Amino acid sequence: MKKKNQTSSSNKYWLAGLSLFCILLMVLSLVSDKPEGPLKGIAGITVIPMQKGINQVGIWLGDISDNFDTLQDMKKENDRLQKKVDELITENNNLQEEKYELERLQELYKLDQNYADYKKTGAHVIGKDSGNWFSNFTIDKGSNDGIKVDMNVMAGSGLVGIVTKTGPTWSTVRSIIDDSSNVSGMALSTSDKCMVRGDLMLINDGRIRFEQMENNENKVQVGDQIVTSHISDKYLQGILIGYISEITVDSNNLTRSGYITPVVDFKNLQEVLVITTTKADLTGKEVK
């Protein structure tokens, strides 16, 4: 009995000690990001290489579980997609027309601003957040490859998120559907600014919310593009976020809000592009 009491009291010391250590770590990491440095290095040589390998197996398994979708679902999906293709073809024709018009007008105005010309580097997604509450993921490039915190991440033509953490050979990216993510966006057609907020409740619907768009006489409608705005201090201007799928005037009659369908398929991200210029580089000041 005596021995048991001894071990349980020493356990309490361990508990207190480790808890204190955790709290100390928290305080330290709030003050500076130095304590993480060596730990990141350790993770870089232990966990990350294995994550890279195993993730291939995961992708394969994911494919298999996708194959379980029944034929009926596939047929329905096919019908839906066929309709979509028809829609898109007409839309495309219209757009082509408009494009020629735009080119003509641009020539007239000598406008040649193309925001999509940022320098990018590709990276593989090697791991996802260990919990279900947040939507972070790790990529296989880190500070050794020139990745820095606050670099924007895209997939295809759409915005995926922002680098929040870098290790020597890996970095963590917070996606824009994450509940704690806020992106300053604007409607491409009218340049009305809004905040695009990630929301855990909408993750399964594949939508994100936008808020605080001024309720003025500018017509913003369903289907309009939302891009990152020029006032954001972290996100580069003009990266496509998605298309408005629903827009309503708020009860205060001053602002509008609604939902965006992002252009990126966040469920099946495998490769992403990291833009190697940050907004701070462009504006020439250190963002605090």
Added chain:
Amino acid sequence: MKMKRAKRIVVTVVILIVCYLLQCTIFGHLTLASIKPNLMLIVTASFGFMRDSREGMFVGFFSGLLMDIQFGNILGFYALIYLLIGFINGLFQHVYYDEDIKLPLALIAASEFLYGLIIYFLMFMLRSEFHFTYYLSHNIIPELIYTIVAALGIYPLILYLNHKLEAEEKRSASKFV
């Protein structure tokens, strides 16, 4: 004796890392309604009640630390939560028997529920997201169920490894007598 101790530590670390890797990679592709099971919690809880509070604490601390390094905002946050969960599970070591699977599952479920509540309160409610019932029914409960299902597969494995190690430790201890 030292060898045995080192062996136990190595086996524990391997279990920990394997589960973490599975969680971040393969289970990321095997989500149901974008929910995946919490393997780290299974490991932490089972080491807690199978061994004792101290081992539960250490396993919890290191699994939490792994998450903090890769995905956390504040270093030590998950480490502290998992540490406490490991410790609390260790308190049930006296009433734990190998043959009984009900208690381990109940403990894992309870830990998972507690974990969900803590995360909700600290990371969501404090950011004024008050739809508790939504998070309960769409995150906490589904994760709990999926974790229990995963525990049915993983817990016997951990139990088996623990048995083997314990048997070896006993054998070498009796040699000295």
